[in-house]
Amino acid sequence: MAEGGALLRRYTDKIRIEGSNPSLSAKAPARKFLFLCAVAALLNAVAVQAQFPARAVTLIVPSPQGEFADTAARLIAGKLTEYWGRAVLVENKPGSDGIAGADEVAKAKPDGHTLLMGDLRTQALNAALHKKLPHDPGKAFVALSLVAELPLVLLVHPSTKAQSPRELVGLVKPKMPLLKYATSGNGGPMHLAAVVFEGIARVQFQQVSYKSEGQAIAELIAGRVHLAFAPVHESVGHITARKVRALAITSAQRSPALPRLQTIAESGFPGYESSAWIGIVGPAGMPAATVEKIAKDVQRAVGASDLRHKLDQQGVIAIGSSPAQFKSRIERDRQRYSRIIEEKGITAP
Helix, strand or coil, rough: CCHHHHHHHHHHHHHHHHCHHHHHHHCHHHHHHHHHHHHHHHHHHHHHHHHHCCCCEEEEEEECCCCCCHHHHHEEEHHHHHCCCCEEEECCCCCHHHHHHHHHHHHCCCCCCEEEEEEHHHHHHHHHHHCCCCCCHHHHHEEEEHHHHHHHEEEEEECCCCCCHHCCCCCCCCCCCCCEEEECCCCCHHHHHHHHHHHHHHHCEEEEEECCCCHHHHHHHHCCCCEEEEEEEEHHHHCCCCCHHHECCCCCCCCCCCCCCCCCCCCCCCCCCCCCCEEEEECCCCCCHHHHHHHHHHHHHHHHHHHHHHHHHHCCEECCCCHHCCCCCHHHHHHHHHHHHHHHCCCCC
């Protein structure tokens, strides 16, 4: 309401000046009317912002129920419902690399009542992998808060004689068959993590693509491939059961679920980092006050001890960033991976 009060004060000063000047007083009524209309519109806009949310909020998740993004969305939705006194409903819209779900949010009314649990694909990769998208990810959304980073873990089949990334690289010999690695498809986090590693380690593996992360991990367990860069939250159980061997974490910091496991950078490949993430975005054009409120409350939710504990148990790194920090991460990854995708000629599956 402060903006409206300041505007009213300026209006009062203007009327006082016009009233003391005969040359301006004749035009004063029309100016007064237009000014009052502007003040009324501004006060109404401020009131609407102050009322957010005015109704139930929909949080669209562009992946199936049961996947980590869905689990995290429901945890956060529960907290926001508690904070706001309005229902925050999670709606799953999987398929097509998250494009359909993202597009619905991109074209929604920018009032904060329709949000997206965006991820590395929807915000940073799709524009480089797909020649035509129904929206421009760089312009269609406003970043609200980076919820969590999703590290990957370099896994090998127990029969593979490597106890570290260095030893794995040492297994690659000239004129020998290439080691095979499993991915969930071209251009996905599993694939890009391997491509980044190949570049920094100056080594080449053979990609074998599957339909999902779960299937890729299953094929590694079965011994049909030698290694995989797999999501930590899908791998911890298999590591504990010794169905696969974990060599290192792909993120810049260690995973809460595997705190003793060093990062690839720590293992002798400084500068290596490649991980997925999830974060909440909204349609571009949202009022600044609404952006600030949602961002702060998401940060509060992610920082809550009970929710953070649940995220830690999944092996992800809880963050809860500011809009500016999240925007910077999106732009950094978009530029970085777009360059890699172009250089390697990577296309969507």
